Amino acid sequence: MTITRIPGDYPGRSRASIHNGLVYTVGTDPDSSPTVAAQTRRILADLEAALTKAGSGKDRVVQATVYLRDMATKAEMDAVWCDWIGEPENWPQRACVGADLAEDDRVEIVLVAAVD
Amino acid sequence: MTITRIPGDYPGRSRASIHNGLVYTVGTDPDSSPTVAAQTRRILADLEAALTKAGSGKDRVVQATVYLRDMATKAEMDAVWCDWIGEPENWPQRACVGADLAEDDRVEIVLVAAVD
Amino acid sequence: MTITRIPGDYPGRSRASIHNGLVYTVGTDPDSSPTVAAQTRRILADLEAALTKAGSGKDRVVQATVYLRDMATKAEMDAVWCDWIGEPENWPQRACVGADLAEDDRVEIVLVAAVD
Numbered sequence: 001m002t003i004t005r006i007p008g009d010y011p012g013r014s015r016a017s018i019h020n021g022l023v024y025t026v027g028t029d030p031d032s033s034p035t036v037a038a039q040t041r042r043i044l045a046d047l048e049a050a051l052t053k054a055g056s057g058k059d060r061v062v063q064a065t066v067y068l069r070d071m072a073t074k075a076e077m078d079a080v081w082c083d084w085i086g087e088p089e090n091w092p093q094r095a096c097v098g099a100d101l102a103e104d105d106r107v108e109i110v111l112v113a114a115v116d
Numbered sequence: 117m118t119i120t121r122i123p124g125d126y127p128g129r130s131r132a133s134i135h136n137g138l139v140y141t142v143g144t145d146p147d148s149s150p151t152v153a154a155q156t157r158r159i160l161a162d163l164e165a166a167l168t169k170a171g172s173g174k175d176r177v178v179q180a181t182v183y184l185r186d187m188a189t190k191a192e193m194d195a196v197w198c199d200w201i202g203e204p205e206n207w208p209q210r211a212c213v214g215a216d217l218a219e220d221d222r223v224e225i226v227l228v229a230a231v232d
Numbered sequence: 233m234t235i236t237r238i239p240g241d242y243p244g245r246s247r248a249s250i251h252n253g254l255v256y257t258v259g260t261d262p263d264s265s266p267t268v269a270a271q272t273r274r275i276l277a278d279l280e281a282a283l284t285k286a287g288s289g290k291d292r293v294v295q296a297t298v299y300l301r302d303m304a305t306k307a308e309m310d311a312v313w314c315d316w317i318g319e320p321e322n323w324p325q326r327a328c329v330g331a332d333l334a335e336d337d338r339v340e341i342v343l344v345a346a347v348d
Contacts, residue, residue: 101330
């Protein structure tokens with residue numbers, strides 16, 4: 001079964017992999033915006049573009065993992081997330097944990113979504 | 117292919133998503149029990165209920181991710197985990213890492229399991 | 233649908249689970265090598281052996297998660313990763329975050345790969 005890669009900005013990894021009805025995609029904010037809200041908005045816009053390119057959408061996400069540099073910013077991230085993800089029929093299983101992140105990243109998001 | 121959501125207790129995310137023969141589910145302890153052992157027991161009971169509801173079971177887990185607030189409590193979590201997961205034919209691939217967690221959570225567990 | 237387990241070195245979890253065209257596998261360095269580069273090389277060799285055993289390979293990875301004890305060692309890990317993963321057509325979706333790890337582990341890697 002074919003694996004399709006959507007290229008990203010960094011060596012050694014892709015923006016997304018598509019295989020057997022699922023797309024696996026990850027985002028960080030390339031502009032290192034100064035707030036968690038701004039980084040989350042940028043990441044979700046980029047992830048939505050990748051989902052669309054893969055033939056999926058934000059109503060087809062099955063699993064989300066949100067890594068936050070500072071868990072004190074969770075409410076700020078959640079407000080942007082909830083606004084983006086929309087109605088309950090779109091809500092994926094999601095984990096959100098605090099972790100150290102690369103460079104000036106305040107949030108990093110991984111999505112697994114259905115493409116069929 | 118249909119995605120089924122099992123509702124959870126928080127806005128923007130579900131207890132579980134079911135799609136194409138897999139269920140993705142996450143648990144934290146809503147009662148913020150005072151020990152890692154108690155939180156792990158509660159979470160695994162809730163996850164087992166979600167697996168059963170999805171048509172899966174603890175003998176059908178393919179991937180587990182355990183996030184611990186304090187890695188010094190890993191042995192305490194492992195004792196509860198090993199008791200719960202049972203025989204080697206049930207043992208999934210599992211990662212366990214230390215991460216900051218929301219509120220009074222000492223442990224958060226994500227499972228991916230087969231429903232077919 | 234059958235789940236196949238590849239046994240590992242620890243109770244309660246397997247080196248890998250295989251189900252419905254995917255293998256889920258995890259590695260840490262059992263020898264606790266003193267550098268991130270050495271641990272990463274050992275882990276990727278072990279993961280490659282598990283992928284081969286499962287009928288997959290490093291050109292079939294769809295998702296990777298890299299946990300680092302110290303994000304200051306990311307460049308050191310990345311050099312080994314990029315050398316191992318090879319050409320862009322092999323590049324999976326990958327997240328890399330800082331997390332506390334068990335014992336003397338400096339890096340822990342989870343791969344999901346296609347076996348069909």
